[in-house]
Amino acid sequence: MILIEIAHPTSALNDHDRDLISQSIVDLFLADGGHAAETTLRARAATHIAFRELMGWRTGDGPPAENAAPPMIITLTVPEAWREEAARTFIGFVRTAVRRLDDDRGWQRERASLWVRVDGVPDGSIGLDGRPATADDVLDFLTEEFREALANGTAATPPDGKLIDPICGMTVRDGKGAVILEHRGDRWGFCSLGCRDAYVRREPEIVA
Incomplete structure (x- = not known):
């Protein structure tokens, strides 16, 4: 379960930009090599990326400059039990994905224009398939097929x-x-x- 919401000023990103940053995030979070194929399949299904356009974006310096790297606030939601251990890695992945977009557009990003939040959801406040769940329940869902393969001797x-x-x-x-x-x-x-x-x-x- 990784829910990623990317907030940015209205019309700051186009479809190509959204596709590029989404694919970069998927590639970084679910990179081939080292992951069990069975777990990766489940993790792909449980990774959701969405964009939210916000009107009237302002900083203390006023509206964002046109044709500059747009400010972004990117929020990752994970089970609370994962947050502390995973936050540094996840923030690095997001930073890399945004840098790929900036490079593609030729943007020079200003300091303090990218903020990343990693929010943890307590056990019982996670709704896996709409039912109250814990971090262990989410882990069980993600790894169920791999653990079955390990038990029956078909795991790589x-x-x-x-x-x-x-x-x-x-x-x-x-x-x-x-x-x-x-x-x-x-x-x-x-x-x-x-x-x-x-x-x-x-x-x-x-x-x-």
């Missing part, structure tokens, strides 16, 4: 030197700084503390 094998995250299927480098657990003779890597904690909750005999 990680390359040499990599471990597989048993929650989401991402491949993780096996080395210094990696988040790793050994359980029942298997060595697992985790893409994030969130996935590790989700695994521990599913395997209560583990002491992380």
